[in-house]
Structure formats: structure tokens, C-alpha cells
Amino acid sequence: MSRPWSPAVPRRTFALLAAAGLVLGTTACGGGGDPGSSAGGKVTITVTGQPPTSQPFERGVFDADVKEFEAAHPNIKIEPHEGFMDPKTFGAKLAGGQLEDVYYVYFTDPAQIIARHQAADITEAARKVPHVNDLKPELLDNFRGPDGKLYGLPTMNYTMGLLYSRPLFRKAGLDPDKPPRTWDEVRAAAKKISALGNGIVGYADYSKNNQGGWHLTGWLASMGGSVARKDGGKWVADFDNEKGRAALNLLHDLRWTDDSMGSKQLLEAQDVQRMMGAGQLGMYMAAPDNVPVLVKQFNGKYEDYGIAGMPDGKGTLLGGEGYMINPKASPEKIKAGLEWIQWKYLNPDRFEKHIKQYVDGKQPVGLPAEPTPDVWQGAVRDQQLALKAKYANVPAQNYQSYVDSTSRIKGSVEPPNAQQVYAILDSVMQAVLTDRNANIDQQLSTASAKVTSVLAQVK
Template identity: 85%
Template sequence: MSSTWSRTVSRRTLCLLAAGGLALGVAACGDGDSGAQAGGKVKITVTGQPPTSQPFERSVFDADVKEFEAAHPNIDIDPHEGFMDPKTFSAKLAGGQLEDVYYVYFTDPAQIIARHQAADITEAAKSVPHINDIKPELLDNFRDANGKLYGLPTMNYTMGLLYSRPLFQKAGLDPDKPPQTWDEVREAAKKISALGNGVVGYADYSKNNQGGWHLTGWLYSMGGDIARKDGDKWVADFDNEKGRKALQYLHDMRWTDNSMGAKQLLEAQDVQRMMGAGQLGMYMAAPDNVPVLVKQFNGKYEDYGIAGMPGGQGTLLGGEGYMINPKASPEKVKAGLEWIQWKYLNPDRFEKHIQQYVEGKQPVGLPAEPTPDVWTGAVREQQLTLKAKYANVPAKNFQSYVDTTSKIKGSIEPPNAQQIYAALDSVMQAVLTDQNANIDQQLKSAASKVDSVLAQVK
């Protein structure tokens, strides 16, 4: 999910631009900090250290820092807790406080690149091991219009359908054959809600920008879109038949079938609580929801399955990665790339990383954990083989998702996504709370708002 960035370009960034490249920019504008320390070491600051409230993740990260430094005696890692705070990003960059290696969501790189807030790593990245084994569409998310590369993806997910296997069984549905179309979702939701006792067949989000986010998932699953390029500008692209079809499904499940429950204006935690309590049949989600259900809402891994996105014509793709401070010296860029590759994109450490999860009694066998789903070809096969070898959760429950995501197109969230989602929240809210909501009017009104948001995209 993305954020609005304030436009702040530092003097050093402008100097880099004028010089026409990273190395020349450092030579022409250098601030005297190459990152080198006594003894020829390079010190880099990096984000991504988990908070102390996540002791397992924190311990793995800190152990990795020590192991990396032992294997790279010329590099010192200075880890900083936390990930991305868009509200302070530009100010930190301008004030010289932004880390050398910093975390981003998939929705952020386009704006960061346009505002020259990341180093061009095109040449430096050519020496990164296995870079050609990363899914091209994920790398493309970190490229500019000229194909220059500004970051690396380190985690990827696509949306799917998370469902309760026990409720499927109770409703006479086969939990090993989850719905593949929205018609099948609708029929399954009716059967599940017919169980009574407050059980809801299907639930969806509709506030705090999460409703617009999920409506985007609906559109992608039907081969539609939220925004498209029209010449040199972006325009809304959902006030059409596919937009109406998605909202009509939601309307009919809510009001005709009564399979979505009376309580609406839900967000992620509400829906997760329902699923964890065994009161919900299905909802749209990525695989990372499963550990949340278990750890925070008393669920059991064996009770959940994940299917590929119904409709099969597309899915909302998200994830995260790392970019490098545009003020970084060539030495820091090189060291930063070595850290990113070794820590996050290292097939040679797949087995050790999985073993860390096993020893820490963490789940192995979920689609996105504990090694990232960013790979293609032989590396992906190596990854899947190792995860199957060490699986401690029923991986077969998620096989439908794994099979589907390798076949359907994943699309990145639209530009200025958070503002767009805010505009689309009202559409979801209207359809789910007002039986007589005018779908055409809602789409037209939202499209006008989204066009205004997209007009800000440079």
C-alpha cells in the first residue's frame, strides 16, 4: 500500500542529476563521506531490523548481521529498527538522516525514482549473483521509463482467497477443491452462511483505504484495472462493465444472499478476528494472513487453506524491496548491494534460513515464508523443494494458491494508490451498507475523484 510523498530534492540529489550518474555525481559534488573507516572498512546504515516486540525475527536479523560481517570483514552494518515512514522520508533524505539502504513498499519506487530519491544501481547490480533469476516483473517495478534500475525486490505476494477448511466441511464443500470463480465463491458463501449461529460466508473490507485496496483486487481478478495510461497521463479505468460487475457481486452477496453478514465497515483486524474465531468462511487475502490468524487470533494452521484469486484473469501483486540513498558513495552502493543480496536474495542460504524457522518453531510450508517468492526457474524449484522437505504446516492446504499464482498475471497497485483507495472506500461502503445504492453513480463519482488524484502523478 502506497503513500503520498512531499517533494523535497536535496542539493546533493540535484548535483547527482547534473552530473548524469552516481559515480560522476559523487566526484562532482562529494560530501567527503565515502563510508570508509580506518582499516578500509565501509560502514552502511540499513533499515529493516524488526522491533524487540518480535523476538524471533529480531534474533534472526541480528544473527544475520554478525554472520554477514564475519563473511565480509570490509563492511560494517549499522542496523536501524523499523521499515518505511513516508511522512518523514523526504525530510530525512534532505537532512542527511536517511539510511544508506532503505526499505520500500512496491507502491513507492515509481515516486521515489521520479523525485530522484534513490541511487541508480543499473551498472552496480550487474554483478549481483542470481539477479537474472528474479522475476522480471518484480525488477521492472524498480526501473524507470528508460530501464535504469534503482532497487531490488526482496518479498512478493499476490492476493488469493483465504478460507476455513472446517466450515467448508460443515457446509458440505470439499476443502481440497476451493472456489475458482466468483460464481463459485458466491455459492459457497451461501452454503456456509446457511450454517447459522452467526457464521458469515464471505467478508470484505470497506474502510481505512482497505476497501479501495480490495476493490482493486476484485477488478484485477476480472481482467480489469483501476487506472491506465492515456498518452502521457493517467486516468481512472473502472467506471465500466467490469467495475459494475465487481460491485454487483458484492451487492448481491450482501443483500440478495445475506451471506456477508449485517455488520459492515470492516477492516483487516475485524475480518481476521472473525476467521480466527471460526465464524467466517472466506475473505480475500495474501498468505501472510495465516500466521496472523494463528499468532494473534488463536487459529490453527491446519484449519486454513488459500486458493488462487477467483476469476483467474489477474491478481493484485504487492511486496517490498530495498533502495539505496542517492547520496551514497560508490563504495556504499557496492556494500549495500552485497548486504541486500546476501541477506534477502541468497539461494545459498535458503536451507539455513528455513532451518532457523524450524528451530524457532515458526511456520515452514506457507507460500511466502520463510524464503521470498521472487524467483523463477531452477532457483524457484530449489526453493520449493527445500520448503517441502522442512514443512511443519500442511503445505497441501495452500497448493491451489501456489499453482494459480504461477499461471496468472500479477499487477502492481496503481500510482498514488493510497489516495485512490480512499476514494474507492466510499464505493465499497455504499454498496455494502445501502441496498439501494446506485452503482453507476458511485462509479462515476469515484472515477472523477480518482482522475483528480492521478492528475498529480508526474
């Protein structure tokens, strides 16, 4: 499915994603279909995920990792390809023998890929991969098929939270070290922040380009609900209910009763980020990757932002990315591909070195999801958090509420055919945020029928 702006992949900038889709669609590879080994006994594998030259730090780290990996694994040669995943070209590349041996996926894609037999079964091979059992089980489950077999590995994870302006909290008489824990507290804080005047908005939300539907899914998750559920083996819509009404009624009250969301609506990510970067916004729903975007693209300061767990704490929307392996790959290529994925992305032995790369490159260390991924549990997660605290160069304490919440709030993955679902739900968000008298029951009923129809296409 197409992600022109890709909410599901938080650590990629929108520009990068657009470029990635173009690069991935035109890359010539020759990998995947051949059986595999080059002269001298080396196994050559093609891999996606190389950042573009427009991101020199990230590109430099990736290329250096390739050289280091090849030096440590003289029997494996890595042939990196720029870009990530363009769902529009994926099937054609696979059929034409041009899909890379190791390819990147969003969390919304594995179920469909597995159903279409477009990924290799790595169940047995993965048993020998170090630290697989230290990964969060719910993330691994996203790469399991109905047969219980494993078809990929997660390499990055995010959950939604509440991003807020610490300076505006202080100006409004709120404690920035005690962010809202419920939606009622968000509403109360938004009223106080909006009361500061001068065009300041207490709370903002997205409502177009599929982003409104994505955020409405986050609202439902926080209240213990969901957009979709399985009923007798089939997916159906699951929001035309009390939880759906509660979410939309609260949005309505924030917008119309309290006037805490401002008059300008039909916003998307860049609009809201621009408001926050300019010091004109108190809060919005976001993943931690938004913080460096605010700093690097919208003139913000790391010390000005905090992140809390999702209000109400009954759930949160979970997203991320991972890697799968071409179903045509030979056993040798599967083994080599798993060695690359583990060494590059899932390697606690390289935590400290990777963090130091960020420190030396004057990149932020101490944010919840960077520079090492939040995919771990138990002792490995403790090791990771200790190292990030040791080398932190941003105020990590500002994000502690979010970090604490991720260990206790259950995350739910995005629905199948997510972008089509989000497009339908955009209209619901737009109606509530632009029409004081919008019929919420009618909006939910109409959208539910459309979403169920879209979900019926899921195999």
C-alpha cells in the same frame, strides 16, 4: 504515502508498522551523505529493516545475520536501524543527510522515488549481483525508471488469493481440497456456508480505513480490470466500466440478494481476521501472511485454513517490498549495499539455513511466502519450493491451489498514490455494502473523477 495499517506489506503486523513509522521518523543516522569508509579500509553502511525488540525471533535472526555477514565480508560494517519506511519523513531525512544508505520501500513507492531522483542508479552495479536474472521480471520492472535503468531490488512479494475455512467447508458439504475457482463458485459456496446459521458468515470484505479500496482493486484485478491505466503518458482512472460494475454487482448480490455477508459491515482487517479465527467466517480475500496472524493473534489453527488462487484467475493484485540505495551514496557504499541486499534477502545458497532457523525457532514453514520470499522464477523457485516442502511443519498442501496459481495468474502492482486512491474507493465499497439501493453507476462515475484528479498529481 502513509500506511497506518499497510495492506501493501503483508508480512508486517499492524502494530509493527505503527512502531516502525515512529522509530524511523526519529532515528538519528548520519549515513548516506558522507563519502564513506571508516578507519582500516572498512565501508560502513546504514541499513533499515531491523525488527523491533517486540519481535524477538525476527530481531534475533536479523542480528545474527548481521554478524554472519560481517564475518564473511570483513571490509563491510553494517549499522542497522530499526523500522522500515515512513513516507512522511522520507524527504526530510534525505534532504538532511539522515536517510540510510540502504532503505526499505513498498512496491507503491519506487516510481515516485525515481521521478524525484531519490535513489541511486544501480544498473551497472547490479549486473554483478548473483541471481538477479532469476528474479521475476515483473518485480524487477517495478524498480526501473522510464529510462529503463534499475534503481532497486525486490526482496518480498505477495499476491492476493482466497483464504477459506476448511472446517466450515466440510460442515457445508463442500470439498476443502477443491476451493472455488470463480466468483460464481465463491457466491454458491458462501450461500451454503451462511445457511449453517449461528451467526456464520459465508464471505466478508473490508470497507474502511483504505482497506475497502485496496480490496476493490483486488476484485478488479481478478476480473482482468484495473483501477488505473496510463493514457498518453498520464495516469487516469480505469474502473468506471463493465468490469467495475461486475465487481460491485457481485458484491451487492452477496450482501443483499444472498445475505451471505452478514448484517455487520464497515469492517477492516482485524474484524475479519477475528471472525475467521473464531470459526465464524467461510472466506475472505487475503494474502498468505494472514494465516500466521490468524494463528498467533486470533487463536486459529494452521490445519483449519486453506488458500486458493484469486477467483476467475484473470489477474491478481501484486504487492511487496524491496530496497533502494541513497542517491548520495559513494560507489563503495553502493557496492557494499548491494552485497548486503543480495546476501541477506536474495541468496539461494542460504535458503536451507534460513528455513532451518524458522524450524528451530518453532516458526511456520510451508506457507507460500515465508520464510523465503516468493520473488523467484525457474530453477531457483523449484529449489526453494523443494526445501520448503522438505521442512514443512504446517500443512502446505492446504495452500497448493494458491501456489499453483501464482505461476499462471498475472499480477498487477498497486496504483500510484495508492492510499489516496483507496480512500476514495472506500466510499464506493461502503455504499454498496450498506445501502441496498446504492446507485452503482453513480458511485463509479463520482469515484472515477476523484481518482483521476489524484492520479494527475503523479509525476
